[in-house]
Amino acid sequence: MIDTMSGTDCPACGSGTVSLGDAAPWCPDCEWNLDAYDDRRRRPEFGWAWVDRWTYRLAFRMTRGQYVRLVGRPLDANGRGRAGLLTAAASLVLIGGVGALAVTGIWLIVAFPFPNLAVLPGVALLGLAVALRPRFGRLDPDLEVVTRERAPQLHALIDEVAAAVGAPVPDVVGVDGDLNAYAGLVGVRRRRVLCLGLPYFGVLGPQERVALLGHELGHFVNGDPRRMLLSQPAFTMLGSAADLVRPVDTVSAVGLVEMVGEALGKAFGWVLSRLLFGAHLVLLSVALRDSQRAEYLADELSARVAGSVGATGLLDVALASGSTALAVRREARAGHGADRWRAAAAEARSAAADRLPRLRQLSVRDEASLFSSHPPTGLRRRMLESRPARDAAVVLTEERMARIDAELAREYARVAREISLSG
Incomplete structure (x- = not known):
């Protein structure tokens, strides 16, 4: 990616405009044209250009509007706005609807003497209720669980960070080979799961690792609707219902009446x-508007435990995920371990330091979407910078970090092999 000057002046403030790579130019001072729809850099969401353009502009306005409303204000988990309340209300309505289907189905089955034709719609309604029931999630089969006995130093650090952010410790800690990390709840018992992608965790410095743990554990206390049992139906039920009624190709009907009936049935199913x-x-x-608010709060909890420098550094690593992935792949294929991954990623970030301000601004355009669970990385960093600087509540030393990596040596080696064998 090449940083270029566009050679034109901003029509709003007269400053010189800038660009990165093939991105449409914008003004770095007043951010004129930062809201431009850049179809060369965006993946279509609906497939119709005019719809994608309109939804992008709506998403950009909503994202910037939410940032303006939240900046300088408390982000506590109880501060759910209209989006969160609407999500909870919609979930209750959906759960009530599925419950009504189940009750009606059972009534049709048992209310009349058997055999009776009412059994057929009763069984159908009961089956529909089962198909649309809320899902509680399952543990990812690709997650490699790391027990407390296997990695006591890692678990001790997680315990310290959880205490600092006021979050419960996870029931399951695991690792995988993704350049990512996540925290969630699974099963009817709502077991708390923390997953650390080793290519991500391994390239972070000490306080950036603390910041990552603080952010992910913060999701257990930040009111994120994606992790709340009451809000889950809003994210899944209507999508599942759409899949159930979507027409599928079957054996072609024989005869005019059957053909007309099949065509009408498919047309009705398609519309529904x-x-x-x-x-x-x-x-x-x-629903994702409230999820984005929760991400801002998770960032603030991250800064509370790791310090502002560690939290903003973590966001810069996320911003440079492309160069980080290349660095990890190169070092893994050369047979090097996590220490070299970290050094190579740091070198890549250092080489891109002069472009970081542009990358942060451009992320506001590139990452705006109606269907993104996270605010743009640039806005997340601005939110942290707008708040008072914090010192670290938990300090991870280089020596302790090395002991944690030694505990995970087997897992690092497995991930390195997988990266080396990947295309």
Whole structure:
């Protein structure tokens, strides 16, 4: 990616405009044209250019508007706005609807003497209720669980960070080979799961690792609707219903009456599935506004435990995920371990230091979406910078970090092999 000057002056403030690579130019001072829809850099979300352009502009306005409303204000988990309340209300309605289907189905089955034709719609309604029931999630089969006995130093650090952010410790800690990390709840018992992608965790410096743990554990206490049992139906039920009624190709009908009936049935199913899916997208876009608020709060909890420098550094690593992935792949294929991954990623970030301010601004354009669970990385960093600087509550030394990496040596080696063998 090449940093270029566009050679034109901003029509709003007169400053010189800038660009990165093939991105449409914008003004770095007043951010004129930063809201431009850049179809060369965006993956289509709906497939119709005019729809993608309109939804992008709506997403950009909503994202910037939410940032303006939240900056300088408390981000506590109880501060849910209209989006969070609407998500919870929609979930209750959906759960009530599924419950009504189940009750009606059972009533049709047992209310009349058997055999009776009422059994057929009763069984159908009961089956539909089962198919649309809320899902509680399952443990990822690719997750390699790391027990407390296997990695006591890692678990001790997690315990310290959890105490500092006021979060419960996870029930399951695991690692995988993704350049990512996540925290979630699975199963009816709502077991707390923390997953650390080793290519991500391994390239971070000491306080950036503390910041990562603080952010992920913060999701257990930040009111994120994606992890709350009451909000789950809003994210899944209407989408599942759309899949159920979507027409599928079957054996061709024989005879004019059968052909007409099949065509009408497919037409009805197609319209109904599109209506349900459209409602699913609308509800999802609303629910994710509250999810983005929760991400800002997770960042603030991250800064509280790791210090502002560690938290903003973590966001810069996320911003440079492309160069980080290349560095890790190169070092893994050369047979080097996590220490070289970290050094190579640091070198890549250092080489891109002069472009970072542009990358942060450009992320506000590139990452704006109605269906993104995270605010743009640049806005997340601005939110942290707008708040008072914090000192670290938990300090991870280089020596202790080395002991943690030694505990995970077997897992690092496995991930390195997988990276080396990947295309």
